[in-house]
Amino acid sequence: EVQLLESGGGLVQPGGSLRLSCTASGFTFSSYGMSWVRQAPGKGLEWVSAISAGGDSTMYADSVRGRFTSSIDNSKNTLYLQMNSLRAEDTAIYYCAKRFGVNWFDPWGQGTLVTVSS
Amino acid sequence: EIVLTQSPATLSLSPGERATLSCRASQSVTRYLAWYQQKPGQAPRLLIYDASNRATGIPARFSGSGSGTDFTLTISSLEAEDFAVYYCQQRSSWPLTFGGGTKVEIK
Secondary structure, eight states, X not given: OOEEEEEXXXXXXXXXXXXXXXXXXXSOGGGSOEEEEEEOTXXXXXXXXXXXXXXXXXXXXXXXXXXXXXXXXXXXXXXXEEEOSXXXXXXXXXXXXXXXXXXXXXXXOOOEEEEEOO | OXXXXXXXXXXXXXXXXXXXXXXXXXXXXXXXXXXXEEOTTSOOEEEEETTTEXXXXXXXXXXXXXXXXXXXXXXXXXXXXXXXXXXXXXXXSSSOEEOOOEEEEEX
């Protein structure tokens, strides 16, 4: 069974940094691209970042480009999202998701909450 | 950026009724559209991809149709567990985008 487990969320001040992790199991992690998708409280879904299998290619939403960085560690079956220069509008549940087919998301982790507030 | 507009925002129906949800794209996405279901406190779940293909384990009462700019998710006969929020998503071009969602609630 494919499982994705996010961690690293929490409360951070505006301008601060946080690193999220997504630990995968149940599939050959190094063979699949991954994505991050976020959901602000009570709002809809927003794609944040995608990374190719192997990590050599990344894509970002305009809202986070230059501030967020996705990376992978295949030895640990783990996806990361380094978030710098955080803003109040980055407050959201952050989900990691395994790429299914070409840029569909299946399955998703349970999410980790990031709150940016002073 | 391709904007996806879902309608209606809320759909009030009774169990056993047919649900028809719409997703309209600001430009053609050919058939590169998916549908997700999200229940309160849970992560989204992939239902339909490439406009009309059901994901693994998804019941046959869920079906998708459409191409170009207009897409439909149909739930043929609503069951209690189907009351949730539904999102469409396109992968035709970057950035990947989602619609704003349709909430299917019990009437």
